[in-house]
Amino acid sequence: MKKVLIVDDSMISRRMIRQLISKWNFEVDEAKNGSEALDKIRSNQYDFVFLDLLMPDINGIEVLEKLRKEHNETRIVVISADIQETTKTRCKELGAFSFLNKPPKESELDNVIQQLM
């Protein structure tokens, strides 16, 4: 069973993403901020992570930066309301596997998951 992590400070967004991916039967873990996400990513082997950017404490860009510095190759799908091209480019430069605008469409999530499988 694939193991995934959903990182978002919004409870409703974590719940919605969990609901959208429920058909894939993943083992799903959650983190509600960047530091919790980093702790979990460092101590678990996730197949992939859904990462929000705008979060208190450590934001999503900082999570990507830290993971890159640590040569952690966990595959990250960014799901963010910050839809600027410059933001998408930064995420790609920092090694994000994919970028989805918030709110993501179910078909877009499915496409990314198929690529990740």
Next chain:
Amino acid sequence: MKFSQEQLDVVQEMINIGVGQAANLLNSISGKHVQLFVPNVKVLNLEQLTHELIDLGFEQGLSCVSLLFSGMIIGSSKLIFSTEQASKLVRAFTNSALDESDFDEIQAETLSEIGNIVLNSLMGSFANLLKTTLNYSIPLYVTGNIDQILSSDVHIQNKGLILYARTHFQIEYLEVKGDFILFIDIDTTPLLIESINKFIEKGGFFN
């Protein structure tokens, strides 16, 4: 009127999405990346709101564009800069060959138009998520201190409580800082809450 944590969480996410759209437009207009910070959502009375904004440094020397809206909810969205930051932004947009005697007028026109574009985008996104239509006023440009900004807003004055949401941003390279602020008249929030509850029941944003 009380919001549950879950309902406030939904409002915050809706604002996040709207501000993301607005920042994308601001990026297109300025050609520069816009760094966004986490929004803050609270229910306050006018006195608390004034203190909150003063504590955040919004006291005097402000330039503000307001877009008043009505419909299912009544309120206003605002793009606020300090006068210094507003001038910096306008100079960056209009280059240095400006006749200083016309600067105030050019600044008012430029900020009104920027505010019109980005605030319409923010509120359009918010209305779409709520599956409703909002009616907008013509953007109102006001300069002055926080009391003057708040007293110019007919949707805030004489209200008991206000749902307040603020997102700080910074336009990179131009080093311009500003804020998106949204006020919603709490008397209209039963309809907002009803809409949010339906939204949660139906599976939220993603349907």
